[in-house]
Amino acid sequence: MSMPLFEFARPQALLLVLVWFLAMLVVSWGMRQKRRRLVFWLSREEVDLWWRRTRWQMLLFGIATLLLTVSLAQPRYFAGKVSVPVQGVDIVISLDVSHSMLCEDIKPSRLEFAQAIIANLMDRLQPGDRVGLVVFGGSGFPLCPLTHDRSIVRTYLDLISPSVMVYNPTTHIAEGLTASLKLLKGKKREELRGSVIVLLTDGEDQGSNWSQAAADCAKLGVPVFAFAVGTERGAPVPEVTETGAIKGYKRDLQGKIAVSKLVLETLQSIARKTGGKVYLPVDTRREVEALLSDLNDYRQRVWTKQVAQWRELFPLLILLAALSLLGETWLTRLPVANLPETKR
Structure with a gap:
């Protein structure tokens, strides 16, 4: 007409x-x-x-x-006519809290660096966007439901510490992706239009079927934007006590100090399957700006109309x-x- x-x-x-x-x-x-x-x-x-x-x-x-x-x-x-967004994006932040995230090849540690990235991201999202938080290690569980209230997400984010990570020593990326999808789906069964997962991990998966989890995300139309937290040279993996104190470093079966390294190929494969992207942050701001730009493009693509x-x-x-x-x-x-x- x-x-x-x-x-x-x-x-x-x-x-x-x-x-x-x-x-x-x-x-x-x-x-x-x-x-x-x-x-x-x-x-x-x-x-x-x-x-x-x-x-x-x-x-x-x-x-x-x-x-x-x-x-x-x-x-x-x-x-x-002009294109305008008609609603925000649902963003689930999936944070790796396994013991390898305590490595200090990125200062002060991979975990604290990832937390700083998340805090910077939440400060700069659009008002209409909803944010949820999932943590995973050997298993994944939602820490905060989708909400417009960023202060609630920050509160839960600040609760994550080495003491919380005692019971998640391994890294199963599939658990994080699956828990994120469950949080996004809720009671919905249709394609999750306007939903994304922001994954923060070192990519060092230890036996989970992350390829199938990525395929499930792609089937539901949920892209995964991954922050590769770590370095290829790696760092020793700390040993954590029940109180969260670091008492030394883990050792492999040969008695050598276990070293955790960034596995970029895993994250690249997940991003490729889901239509997302991988970021290699060197600080807590530059790559966040790149993600915000990609989120804006995604928002324009799926939630815009001609007015x-x-x-x-x-x-x-x-x-x-x-x-x-x-x-x-x-x-x-x-x-x-x-x-x-x-x-x-």
């Missing part, structure tokens, strides 16, 4: 034009009656001069009031009406001889 090139936003206000027309008829009739009475008090020449000025004043006054009346109907013209853009004409009508009223006022000071003749 084609858009009209011109329209009135409030066409019902045009009924006032009829009121204007009747009012101008009454004013015109009244001025003519006054003219007939003036001949008893003034000379014919003086009445003609008065009538010449009055007719011009009536004309300008009528134009001004007509313009003001029409402006109430808000005339406007079509200026094209007609109109240019209002009533400000121009009001300006012309004001100029007409100024002209009408100016005529009272202009010598009548300077006015052109009008038809009687």
